[in-house]
Amino acid sequence: MNYSLSPLGDQAIVITVSDEINEQAQVNVRILSLLLEEQQPEWMVEYIPAFTTVTVFYRPDLLSRKGMIPYEQAKENVEELLTLIKTEEVSAVRTVEIPVCYGGDFGPDLEFVADHNGITPEEVIDIHQSGNYSVYMIGFAPGFPFIGGMSEKIAAPRRDSPRLEIPERTVGIAGKQTGVYPIETPGGWQLIGRTPKRLFTPEEEVPSLLRAGDKIIFKQISETEYDNWEEPRHDEDH
Amino acid sequence: MMKIIKDGLLTLVQDLGRTGYQKYGVIASGSMDTFAHRIGNLLVGNEEKEAVIEVTLLGPVIEFHEDAVLSICGGDLSPAIDNEEITMWKPILVKKGAKLTFGKPRTGCRAYIAIAGGLDIPVVMGSRSTYMRAKIGGHNGRALQTEDVIHFKESFNLDTGARSFVEKDWTVARSLIPEYSHRPTISLIEGPQFSWFDEKSLQTLFSTSFKVSSQSDRMGFRMEGESLSLKEPRELISEAVSFGSIQVPNDGNPIILLADRQTTGGYPKIGQVASIDLPILCQMKPGEQLRFKQITLEEAQKAWLDQEHSIQLLKRSISLKKKEESS
Structure with a gap:
C-alpha cells in the first residue's frame, strides 16, 4: 500500500x-x-x-x-x-436497507427537486431508489454517512438559506450527494423523505448503523408502514 | 448532592471528552480548558478525567445539600461562598447549606468546579461529557437548569468549625497557574495545508491581530481580521480535524475548532494551535483579540511534555500531602 x-x-x-x-x-x-x-x-x-x-x-x-x-x-x-498489512482486499461488504417514506411533510422539497430536474416527484423517488450507493465515510454528525452513487438526474443545489432544524432521520439531496440526517441539525439540503430507521444509537456499543464501505438500498414505504415501523431487536449484521 | 438555584449562562457537565467514538462521527466534547479541568480534579484528589462543572461567563448559584470538598480553577469569575470571596486553585471544605455564587468575570471566561469523589452522572459512550446537539451525556443531555439536582459519588462529614467553609492552607505553585490574558499571543504550528496559502496571507497570519467574533462558541471561534486566501482555488477532500485546527473557509475568515468541533472538515487548515496554548485560547471572550506566533512541531511537543512533567510532579506532591493529612 x-x-x-x-x-x-x-x-x-x-x-x-x-x-x-x-x-x-x-x-x-x-x-x-x-x-x-x-x-x-x-x-x-x-x-x-x-x-x-x-x-x-x-x-x-x-x-x-x-x-x-x-x-x-x-x-x-x-x-x-x-508492515503487518497482509492483503489489499477487504472482506465482503454489507448491504443495509434504508426504508424511506418520500414526500409529504417528511420531504417538503421533493417537488422542488422534481421541478429543478424537469421530472415528476414519482420519477425522483424511482431514481433515488435505484442508485448503486455506497458509504464513503462517516463524519460531519454522529452516524452521518457520506453516500456516493446518486444519479445526476435528481441532483439539486443546496437551499439558499439553511433550515435551522432538520428533524432526525430526514433524507436529503445536496448537489450530487444524498444523505440521511441522524440527529436534528441545521442544514441546507433539499429534503425528500424520512426513514423510521435510526442511524445513530448512542446506547449501542457501535453507535452508528452504517460504516464506510457499506452498500445502501433505499426502499420506499408508505406512511402506514412508517408509522408501524419497529426497529429489529437484534441486528444480524453486528 | 447540590442543587442549582440559578442556572447561569451555560453550565455544563464535562469530562476530558468522548474519545474513541469520533470514527462514528460522534464529536469529542469535553472541557474547553483541559488544564484547569485536570488541576481542579487533582486538587480534590480525583482522577484528572473525572467529570466537573464548566461555568461560562455568568456563573450559576449552587446550594450544597451535603458536605463537599471542591476546587475552582480556570477563569476568575469572582467565586464566593455565602457572600465571602474564595481562593481559586485550592481545595476548599464546604458545609451542607453553603451557597456558591459567581460574580464579575475578572480573567478568562470559563471556571471549573471539581468535587471530591466526582459527580454521579451516567456514562454514555465512555464519557460523562454533555453533547447538547445529540442530547446525550452530562445531565439529561443538556446544560444545567434551575432546580436541577446533581448527586456526588462520595459523601463526606467535614469539620469546618463555626464557618460554612474552610480553605486548605496549600495551593498550586504560582508558576503552574496560567495567565489568562485579554490579548494573548497564541503559538501556532503549520497546518496540513499551510503551503496552499499565498505569501501575503501567511505574513498576515503572524503579523496582525485577529478578533474573536460574537459568533463563537464551544464548537469554534470565528475570527475577524484581514482576509486569508489560497494561492489558487483548490478543493480539499474532507479529512479529520482536531482541537485547535484553524480552517479557512472561502470568505477568508479563519475558524479555530474547539471542544465541540465536528470530527471532519473540508476547509484547508492553515495552522494548528499548539496544545499547550489551547487553555489560554479557550478562556477568551468574544470581542477580545489575539496574535499568532509560529513555533515548530518540535517546540510544541517539548513544551507539552514539560507541562505534563510538572503535572506529574504536582500529582505526586498532592498524594504526599494527603498521606500527611491522614496520618
Whole structure:
C-alpha cells in the first residue's frame, strides 16, 4: 500500500493513501481502520477515517522515550504497524436497507427537486431508489454517512438559506450527494423523505448503523408502514 | 448532592471528552480548558478525567445539600461562598447549606468546579461529557437548569468549625497557574495545508491581530481580521480535524475548532494551535483579540511534555500531602 505520513498538530498523525477519492483509496482506508481496531496500540487515543486518510491521535507522553520527539516516534510506530498489512482486499461488504417514506411533510422539497430536474416527484423517488450507493465515510454528525452513487438526474443545489432544524432521520439531496440526517441539525439540503430507521444509537456499543464501505438500498414505504415501523431487536449484521 | 438555584449562562457537565467514538462521527466534547479541568480534579484528589462543572461567563448559584470538598480553577469569575470571596486553585471544605455564587468575570471566561469523589452522572459512550446537539451525556443531555439536582459519588462529614467553609492552607505553585490574558499571543504550528496559502496571507497570519467574533462558541471561534486566501482555488477532500485546527473557509475568515468541533472538515487548515496554548485560547471572550506566533512541531511537543512533567510532579506532591493529612 502506498501512503504518506504527515502531522496534524502536536498530537495526531495523518496517513494519506491517495490524493483522489476512488475505490482503492476507500478499500485502503478500511484496511487501515481494521488494522488499528485489531492492534489498538497503547499510544493511540483514537483514529478518524475519511475519504483518503486515516488520522491517528496519539499520546505524546507515551512516545517520548527514545530521545526523539513524539511525532518522529509516532511515525516510526505507524510505519512498523503498516508492515503487518497482509492483503489489499477487504472482506465482503454489507448491504443495509434504508426504508424511506418520500414526500409529504417528511420531504417538503421533493417537488422542488422534481421541478429543478424537469421530472415528476414519482420519477425522483424511482431514481433515488435505484442508485448503486455506497458509504464513503462517516463524519460531519454522529452516524452521518457520506453516500456516493446518486444519479445526476435528481441532483439539486443546496437551499439558499439553511433550515435551522432538520428533524432526525430526514433524507436529503445536496448537489450530487444524498444523505440521511441522524440527529436534528441545521442544514441546507433539499429534503425528500424520512426513514423510521435510526442511524445513530448512542446506547449501542457501535453507535452508528452504517460504516464506510457499506452498500445502501433505499426502499420506499408508505406512511402506514412508517408509522408501524419497529426497529429489529437484534441486528444480524453486528 | 447540590442543587442549582440559578442556572447561569451555560453550565455544563464535562469530562476530558468522548474519545474513541469520533470514527462514528460522534464529536469529542469535553472541557474547553483541559488544564484547569485536570488541576481542579487533582486538587480534590480525583482522577484528572473525572467529570466537573464548566461555568461560562455568568456563573450559576449552587446550594450544597451535603458536605463537599471542591476546587475552582480556570477563569476568575469572582467565586464566593455565602457572600465571602474564595481562593481559586485550592481545595476548599464546604458545609451542607453553603451557597456558591459567581460574580464579575475578572480573567478568562470559563471556571471549573471539581468535587471530591466526582459527580454521579451516567456514562454514555465512555464519557460523562454533555453533547447538547445529540442530547446525550452530562445531565439529561443538556446544560444545567434551575432546580436541577446533581448527586456526588462520595459523601463526606467535614469539620469546618463555626464557618460554612474552610480553605486548605496549600495551593498550586504560582508558576503552574496560567495567565489568562485579554490579548494573548497564541503559538501556532503549520497546518496540513499551510503551503496552499499565498505569501501575503501567511505574513498576515503572524503579523496582525485577529478578533474573536460574537459568533463563537464551544464548537469554534470565528475570527475577524484581514482576509486569508489560497494561492489558487483548490478543493480539499474532507479529512479529520482536531482541537485547535484553524480552517479557512472561502470568505477568508479563519475558524479555530474547539471542544465541540465536528470530527471532519473540508476547509484547508492553515495552522494548528499548539496544545499547550489551547487553555489560554479557550478562556477568551468574544470581542477580545489575539496574535499568532509560529513555533515548530518540535517546540510544541517539548513544551507539552514539560507541562505534563510538572503535572506529574504536582500529582505526586498532592498524594504526599494527603498521606500527611491522614496520618
